[in-house]
Amino acid sequence: MLDSHIIVNLVYLVAAVMFIFGLKMMAHPRTAVRGNLISSIAMLIAVVVTSYLIFADGGASWVGWLLIAVGLVIGSGIGIFLAVKVEMKQMPQLVALFNGLGGGASVFVAGAELLGLTDARATADVMLAIGISGLIGTVTFWGSLVAFGKLQEIEIFEKPLPIPAPQAFNAVLAVVLLILVAVMASTGMGWPFIFVFICATALGFTLVMPIGGADMPVVIALLNSYSGLAAAATGFVIDNNVLIISGSLVGASGIILTQIMCKAMNRSLINVLFGTMQAGGGTFGSDD
Amino acid sequence: PKYTKWTALVGSITIFVLAVFVGFEIITKVPPTLHTPLMSGSNAISGISIVGALLSTALGANWFASFLGLLAIIMATVNVVGGYMVTHRMLSMFQKR
Structure with a gap:
């Protein structure tokens, strides 16, 4: 047996x-x-x-x-x-880069699985997992690359985005992404995956671009948590326990670590994600 | 009892939820010097998608799927190998002091 x-x-x-x-x-x-x-x-x-x-x-x-x-x-x-x-002081951006690659790997695994999917296996749960894995993995990949770029002080990443209302834009992107994933899950069709990838790419940029360089460690911690969740979603795609356990472990502990780091910097997570750029740290943090 | 694929799915969801709780509980007080190494080390663990990359490359439904699998293996391996090594470097740096 x-x-x-x-x-x-x-x-x-x-x-x-x-x-x-x-x-x-x-x-x-x-x-x-x-x-x-x-x-x-x-x-x-x-x-x-x-x-x-x-x-x-x-x-x-x-x-x-x-x-x-x-x-x-x-x-x-x-x-x-x-x-x-890598030099000592460049280690944070290296972690960001590695993290992005991990997220990207989840996207490609989901894509490869999607290509090999028979109709019998394209059930709602598998398609949902492929969609979520693609969504979170892509946001992680591009978000981490932006974080890398900011810490490396590459010029393009330091300019503000040419979008009038970034938060409304993000909300629209998020809704579109959820609809696309829902379509994949409910119809079993694979083509929306391409658009998940495209929209999640945009979201990865618009989420991280407005955040100041000083807050990047917290952002990387959060993106690390995302890459764990992406791996867990991939675990659901290929029905593999070690991916589900390790991925959700990193996903959950990453959130806790993000909170701990926010506290240490006297910032609240909401402030980092939606607040103004580098508010000097601690003028209106710590209200969690 | 009737065993369907939904039984397996519920099993997976159970594992997922329990592992999330473990993740929440596992880290409590972390001294600030360990923040970055811990982040880096847990980032290396999320490179576990290397397992998925290996399996889907072996499956290789067609040449494009194999190509995606190869890319996934490369990216996940960089994440894993580089991640553990750079974490080790960070930690040994602290220990010297």
Whole structure:
């Protein structure tokens, strides 16, 4: 009875528990380094056991294995290069960049799954998950890139947006996005995904562009929470527990961390997201 | 009992909700010096979408889906490998002091 799927899911459970312990340990100075190590080992375990699952299912052609190998090598190379080369004071924008890539990965997984979807599997719940994954992932991707650009002090990201009423514009975008996702879920049609991507791209820009550079750490913490939620949504798309657990773990703890960081800066989250640019910190914060 | 795909969905939603509660409870007091490393470390965890990227690339419904899968693997791997390494660098920086 112990087929490969059951074994793999049990190992996923081990990895998820290790993520929980790792994250908890990272919040304390004495255990932080070990916590990060445990979490990274959990990730390695998840990747290895997933490769085993693909192997046991005989699910990949040699082209598939080649793509997997190429992707892992290129990704590791870029990741190692950036992590080693970056200067201390550039670390926050590097985190923003990594976070954006994580969100983008969720979008592409959702897209790839959508392309391979048979009519029988295009049920309301799967289509809803694909839509949400695309929506949150895309906002995370572009929002994080804007945060990166602002911290890197690239000029285009420091100009105000040429939109008269940005908040009304965002509200309209949000409504359109919800309708598009609802259409995907209720009809099982895939084409609205393109428009989800386009509208969420615009939303990612218009949400983060008006926020001042000093508030960027809080924004990155919030976007980190979003990328977790995007991963959780992807977990619903491919029906995978380790994605659901780890994603929602990051999503929820990210919100808490965002609040903690706001408090430390004497700002309220509402103020950061909708308030004026860099109000000097603390003149009218802390009313939460 | 009748086992349908909705049974599985309810199971997934249960897991989701419980994990959200764990996430809310897991972090309470964090010293300010650990804010950025914690953010960076939990960001690396959200790179778990690498698992989805591997699975959908292996599935590769057509060449475009495979291409998207490859991009997803690259992006998620940068997130994971870079994320853990830069977090480690930040933390070892604090420990020296």
